[in-house]
Amino acid sequence: MSAIVNGAGKVVDFVDQRITASNWLKRNIRKVFPDHWSFLLGEIALFSFIMILLSGVFLTLWFKPTMAHIMYEGAYVPMRDVGMSEAYASTLEISFEVRGGLLMRQVHHWGALIFLAAMSAHMLRIFFTGAFRKPREINWLIGVILLVLGVAAGFTGYSLPDDLLSGTGLRIIEGGMLAIPIVGTYLSSFLFGGEYPGDDIIARLYPMHILLIPGLILALVAAHLMILWYQKHTHWGGPGKTNTNVAGAPFFPIYVAKAGGFQFIVMGVIVLLAATIQINPVWLWGPYDPSVVSAGTQPDWYVGFLDGALRVMPAWEFYVFDHPITMSVLIPAILLPGIILTPLALYPWIEQRATGDTREHHLLDRPRNVPVRTGIGVAFIVFYVLLWIAGGNDFFATILEIPVNWITWFIRIGIFVLPPLAFFVTKRICLGLQRRDRDKVMHGRETGIVMVSPDGEFSELHAPLTRSQAYELTWHERQLPSDPGPATDANGIPNPNYRSKRAQARLSRFYFGDVVQKPTREELESAHHDGHGAEAAQRDELTSGQQ
């Protein structure tokens, strides 16, 4: 045993004397990562991506990316002598003739659905906890780009097998391109190599799907992780956890073991899904035929919101110099992604404008402590889920046994009404939770013991919080709305920046005007010494908060 250790030591020493890695390693191998379930969402995305790469390599060994027309002679009898493309035939071959092929196809597809779901959940976590704030705006942007690339990877993959759903999806993409004024027909012609469907598109999507997009994703994932490593992970505040440290377990050996173990869990769950639940049975959909569009044609979930927007959009179209401008396609298919992605990408800067804060933040926000941001996030989720429902309108009409037209009208109205309502409700819930936290800090937790005074007055006994419990509720910063200052200085000279400052102050008031502030030191002390004085102070605080 000692011989092995000595031998290994010699090898390490040899390497170290030449590349002097031990300092770097010593510093990084002990790098600390904090523990929280929500910090693992990004890891789910990473590990499922690895699973997609592995299963994807397997699939490339048999898949034939060509639209050459053949008559099927393979093992799946119900398709014998049916005309189809080689791409579809080779997908059937992978499914029915290649050993383990169907499992790998299902691993690849479930992995893709999980990958994009994990990325989305990860992004929501970053959003709701404010982890995108300085210095992490670049990583936020990379994340947005990764999400777009993930959708592109998914969609190109969905289109490759050349089954009925694939082709119909591409047909909708063609329709979206044709709706772009002036250049639309050219774009479509360039992409498809002439009139849709042509016989080039599969061969063109293939290198994008297996080379270009995964390459970009890999490069950006590497950048994402390197920046994360360099900037350190954010963590929740608490006793001993501050803006200038990271509390958690060292990378090696604890975190390596945890992350490594989690990798196997993620892979295990994906393989479990793939082995037990059938996904995209292309042999049931049939080969693509431009004259056929089946009922129940839907994209995978991550494109579902676009399909939903298309489905509920009223049929608006007008003509400019005999040139049709098809708003019913242009708005949902071309403008909507931009309308969603632009604010999403710019959000860190939008919020920075509201706070006017240029400091670094390494402590996460509890969602309730930034009620407006949390409200915006929930409003977006509601908006997105409504579009999902619209995308599955026929599915939900069948399941719920209601007319599909009701769903369309529910979405058309709800898409404007429900997100603001969700914003309002979420904000009120956050403010309520903040009040409750404040109440707990000032008066302690409710014990459930009801006392009767000699005068007959009933009151509930409150038990004071421990110091660490109180700290958990009060470590966050006090964020007050900013004040634009006077429009003119003491000498009556107008402030040239006043207008911009006033706009900033308005945004700030929108964000922080209603926030229930944690108690000040004085309020806390007076509450603990004399309950009545504190309650009066709290009442003042509450009434001032409602103005």
Next chain:
Amino acid sequence: MPRSLPGRSRGSRIGQLFSGLNGGASIGRLLSTRRRHPLAAIAVLVAVLFTAGGAYAALAPSTSQNVQAASSTQIDEGRQLFAIGCSSCHGLNGEGQVNDNGDVLGPSLIGVGAAAVDFQVGTGRMPLAAPSAQAERKPVSYNQEQIDAMAAFVASLAPGPEVPDEQYLDTAEGNVARGGELFRTNCSQCHNTTGQGGALTMGQFAPNLTGVEPRHIYEAMITGPQAMPVFSDQTVTPEDKRDIIAFLESVQNEPDPGGLAIGRAGPVAEGLWAWLVGIGLLIGMATWIVTRSSKA
């Protein structure tokens, strides 16, 4: 045939008329000499009627034969059942009824044929439980004998599509691959790729075809019930229909090699599973991982 009776009563005169038929040359002379005969016009009329009637009997769709084949007792029995169970909406003679507001209580059944009755009553759609966007499949209220009787009665009103011949329902004879192509081209727009059905406008829907009898699928194609178009034998031949039915039977009995079928409903169901089960399970696992404290 009442029309032929006067002719037979004057048999001797007609016999006299044709008595000279003894050779090719004499026919021409006979026709030319007797063309002014008082009965010549009647003879021509009778001859033309016989020719036309015979041609019609030989060439007309077999439905009319079927109408004649149905025994009058069966038709009477059907008429009685119809009067009790159907006439409140469809009228005593199947002529249909419209109320004062102009709403159709029941459409006219004249010419819908036996196939329509066999389909509508045989799948339980008729009698209707309540007016709605579309009649739904439900337990059948009549036995097959009664359904046949009502079908015979409705078929006796006017010719229409008849109950399909057994040879076109034998799915063992059908070509599954061809049926699949035909189904995707003609039916999948509403019924989905394997016949799970789908939503149509204003509460109408294309029903799930799983477990529907071949005869009823065939009848639906030739009669076009509810929102469904008619696929006549000219557009989709009886052999095509047999292939389609064979495809449906094959695909419904086909095992799902990938595991749970989740309704064969495609990406919506898959997305729900990915979020609710996939990500749900993984978040549960993540929570479990972080509770395994490394402090110990």
